[in-house]
Amino acid sequence: MSDKARQLQITGLAKTFATKTGSVPVVRDLTFDIHEQDFVSIIGPSGCGKTTIFNMIAGLLDADAGTMRYRGEPVDGLRGRIGYMMQKDLLFPWRTVLQNCLLGLEMRNVDRREAREKALDYLETFGLKGFENAYPSTLSGGQRQRVALIRTLVMDPDILLLDEPFSALDYQTRLHLEGVLVDAVETAGKTVILITHDVDEAVALSKRVVVLSGRPSKVKAIHDIDLASHSPIESRSDPNFSRYFHLLCNELDIQTQ
Numbered sequence: 490m491s492d493k494a495r496q497l498q499i500t501g502l503a504k505t506f507a508t509k510t511g512s513v514p515v516v517r518d519l520t521f522d523i524h525e526q527d528f529v530s531i532i533g534p535s536g537c538g539k540t541t542i543f544n545m546i547a548g549l550l551d552a553d554a555g556t557m558r559y560r561g562e563p564v565d566g567l568r569g570r571i572g573y574m575m576q577k578d579l580l581f582p583w584r585t586v587l588q589n590c591l592l593g594l595e596m597r598n599v600d601r602r603e604a605r606e607k608a609l610d611y612l613e614t615f616g617l618k619g620f621e622n623a624y625p626s627t628l629s630g631g632q633r634q635r636v637a638l639i640r641t642l643v644m645d646p647d648i649l650l651l652d653e654p655f656s657a658l659d660y661q662t663r664l665h666l667e668g669v670l671v672d673a674v675e676t677a678g679k680t681v682i683l684i685t686h687d688v689d690e691a692v693a694l695s696k697r698v699v700v701l702s703g704r705p706s707k708v709k710a711i712h713d714i715d716l717a718s719h720s721p722i723e724s725r726s727d728p729n730f731s732r733y734f735h736l737l738c739n740e741l742d743i744q745t746q
């Protein structure tokens with residue numbers, strides 16, 4: 490595979506935190522590639538270092554060792570190229586839904602009318618037409634997550650880092666938003682790296698799944714997911730779905746029988 494097709498190459502990344510009680514090695518010798526327009530889920534035991542890995546990719550945290558290459562060029566992190574949706578939606582309570590969606594575009598000095606049109610388009614796509622002037626405190630959890638996703642997508646980043654974006658949602662809302670996300674990133678040709686605790690979600694959404702070992706985490710396995718449909722709901726009834734599900738549960742030492 491050419492360097493260009495490998496959008497992001499992560500090689501030998503490591504991170505140890507110094508704490509009052511001693512040093513905590515969290516990531517060790519982490520190596521994997523992300524392809525152009527990939528949809529990769531990262532799964533692993535709780536506390537194995539998934540968010541720490543995102544923070545290093547985002548350039549918010551320095552790695553102790555290892556390298557990252559973006560389209561072949563060495564980089565310290567992907568600051569400016571990624572949209573990072575953290576576990577908490579981090580909406581500003583004093584800004585309306587539309588103002589929250591426009592925040593990044595304002596900071597980038599994008600033409601106001603152009604920015605507004607773009608945000609309004611996304612609000613309609615994500616079923617939030619009519620909520621432009623609402624404040625976050627008046628929204629449901631699912632609506633807040635949608636606003637946070639729009640705020641990330643509207644910036645048109647090359648790569649989306651999504652840290653458990655749907656974990657706090659009820660199953661029905663989650664299924665709906667998974668579909669909206671897949672459609673949006675396929676239409677825009679984006680690359681997605683998703684952290685999830687949900688094996689079912691990883692299989693339904695991903696082209697590939699990276700399985701991490703326990704802390705200090707490294708890559709235990711990478712599995713291609715090849716299902717006929719890209720729709721997260723239809724994928725769940727694919728005859729191969731349960732095979733992938735059991736394979737990944739097995740990798741995570743989850744008993745399914």
Ligand SMILES: Nc1ncnc2c1ncn2[C@@H]1O[C@H](COP(=O)(O)OP(=O)(O)OP(=O)(O)O)[C@@H](O)[C@H]1O
Pocket residue numbers: 506507508513515534535536537538539540541542
């Ligand atoms: N700044 C820090 N200082 C010290 N320890 C930290 C720091 N950040 C994270 N850790 C520790 O690193 C480990 C991994 O944390 P991280 O949040 O990356 O894991 P995770 O896999 O995303 O967790 P979860 O599955 O619960 O979401 C944890 O034990 C955490 O306490």
